[in-house]
Amino acid sequence: MDSALATTDHDVHEEHEHVVLPQHRHHFETVEQQREAGSFGMWLFLLTEIMFFGGLFFAYLLYRNWFYPAFAVASNQLSVPLGAFNTAVLISSGFCMAVGVWAAEVRKRGLLVVMLILTTFFGLIFLGVKYDEYHEKYELHHIPGDSFNISMFTNPAGYGIKEAPLAPDMAQKTQIFFFLYFAMTGMHALHMIIGIVLLFWLTWRAHRGDFSSGYVAPIENFGLYWHFVDIVWLFLFPLLYLINRHPLH
Amino acid sequence: MAHEAIHTDANDPQNITNPEHAQHHIVTPLQYTYVFGTLLLFTGITVAAAYVDLGWANPVIALGIACFKAVIVILFFMHVAFQSRLIKMTIGAGFFLFLVLITMTLTDYISRAWGMW
Numbered sequence: 001m002d003s004a005l006a007t008t009d010h011d012v013h014e015e016h017e018h019v020v021l022p023q024h025r026h027h028f029e030t031v032e033q034q035r036e037a038g039s040f041g042m043w044l045f046l047l048t049e050i051m052f053f054g055g056l057f058f059a060y061l062l063y064r065n066w067f068y069p070a071f072a073v074a075s076n077q078l079s080v081p082l083g084a085f086n087t088a089v090l091i092s093s094g095f096c097m098a099v100g101v102w103a104a105e106v107r108k109r110g111l112l113v114v115m116l117i118l119t120t121f122f123g124l125i126f127l128g129v130k131y132d133e134y135h136e137k138y139e140l141h142h143i144p145g146d147s148f149n150i151s152m153f154t155n156p157a158g159y160g161i162k163e164a165p166l167a168p169d170m171a172q173k174t175q176i177f178f179f180l181y182f183a184m185t186g187m188h189a190l191h192m193i194i195g196i197v198l199l200f201w202l203t204w205r206a207h208r209g210d211f212s213s214g215y216v217a218p219i220e221n222f223g224l225y226w227h228f229v230d231i232v233w234l235f236l237f238p239l240l241y242l243i244n245r246h247p248l249h
Numbered sequence: 250m251a252h253e254a255i256h257t258d259a260n261d262p263q264n265i266t267n268p269e270h271a272q273h274h275i276v277t278p279l280q281y282t283y284v285f286g287t288l289l290l291f292t293g294i295t296v297a298a299a300y301v302d303l304g305w306a307n308p309v310i311a312l313g314i315a316c317f318k319a320v321i322v323i324l325f326f327m328h329v330a331f332q333s334r335l336i337k338m339t340i341g342a343g344f345f346l347f348l349v350l351i352t353m354t355l356t357d358y359i360s361r362a363w364g365m366w
Contacts (some may be wrong), residue, residue, distance in 0.1 A: 035273060040336055047343035054347050061351075062358055085298045088289060095285040098276070098326045105275045220328075227326045231319045238311035239361075242299035 023215040035217065036065050042221040043114045046228050053232050056184045060239060063176050070173035072244035073153055073163050077132065077142065078181070083241035086129050087233065093122030094230040104219040109212035112219070118201040119226065130189055133184075143182065144175040151247050181240055189234060198222055275352035284325045292317050 028034035064071045100115030141149035153171040156163040166174075202222055205211065211219050295314040299307065324330040329340060 022337070036333055039332065040339065043339055043343075047296050047340070050343060050347055051350070056352065058351055058354060061355070079300070080296060084292060087292050091285065091288045091292065092330065093269055094288075094322065094326055095281060097282075098281045102275065102281070105273075224327055227322055230326075231322055234318045234322070235312075236314050238295055238299075238315050241333060242295065243308045243309050245299040 021215070023217065038217045038221060039224070042224050045058060046224060049085050049228060053184075053187070056180065056187065057235065057239070060184065063173075063180065064243075067166075067170065067173035067176060069166055070153070070170050071177045073156070073166060074142075074174040074177035074181075074183050075240060075244040076163065077140075077152070078240055078241045079136075080245065082129055082133055083237050086126050087237050089122050089126045089129070090230050090233050093119050093126065093229055096122065097226045101220055101223045104206070104211045104216040107212045107214070109206065109209055112206045113203060116206055120196055120199045122194055122201065123199070127189060127192060127196075130185065137178065137182075141155065142174075144179040148172065148175050148178075155182055184236055184240070188232050190227065191232070195222075195226055195229060198225075255266070276328060276331070278323060280325065284321055287321060288318055 024031045024034060028037065096115045096118040100112050100119060103109075137143055140152065141147050141154075150166075150168065150171040152159050152161065153163075153166045153174050154168055156165055162194055190194035199222075202211075202218060206219070256277075291314050296309050297313055298314075303310065323340070329337060
């Protein structure tokens, strides 16, 4: 028994090839298969993320229909120029990430590092603008909770806002808009913060040369994550900032 | 070992007998630039459209443009246009499931809270 086991072990060791390249681990038949398995896994994760954000989008859809007047005036308090600027910043960040994936594929180490730094840079600008927007809402007492102030919505003329005043009970529903605004943009910002932490780590590894010898999977899969976060914002921007804009005129 | 030399369905680096393991496609920076320009252009269009009062068409246009932008990001920035059918089907199935969940939940809410709509 013992000797039989030993013989089998010996045979396995003889036939077994130890591939040390990270782009081709020994349990995958081909590099292409490994790559496809990696992309497939990343997409499954992103689909769970779609379901997660989907719950928030659904809550928005429902309450917007129930309390439309409150959602319209509350949405008009958001700054379209800042939102549009942030959209352009995020698209630029995504573009740099995409070029970074290309740089890794054609093994340009320097360009990859530059592109990852630019991706991080645009991501940080986005978060900075977001902080400014949150701070404005804090000063206006438009963060849902005990200190929430509805007077801007019950008496818009007193604040120089051309908007029909809301009845106090409907004005209270603006809290639901702002709750969803903070929940959705906050969860999006959290994803960006996690992404930026990962970007620091990937930039360091890229600088070390980990991704310029044919091993691009971490860059590629992080790119998928970063573009997914972009897509969430592509929907948040029109839904939160733009959709009720026309009543202002 | 002789393992490398034998061409089987599993050992098919050139994807001759197993085309599902698609050859990796590299999207060029020029193609990314076109996508980037399109995304910025449509961001401008969606902002401009929001300031024109089109009634019920405003949210439809805003969401239509958002969907279009999302699709080109998915197809080109995320390389889905060049992925294998397995990955395309998986993503399609995921979005389809998402729509089913939204539709069923919305149906439930509409039919329960009839007076509120």
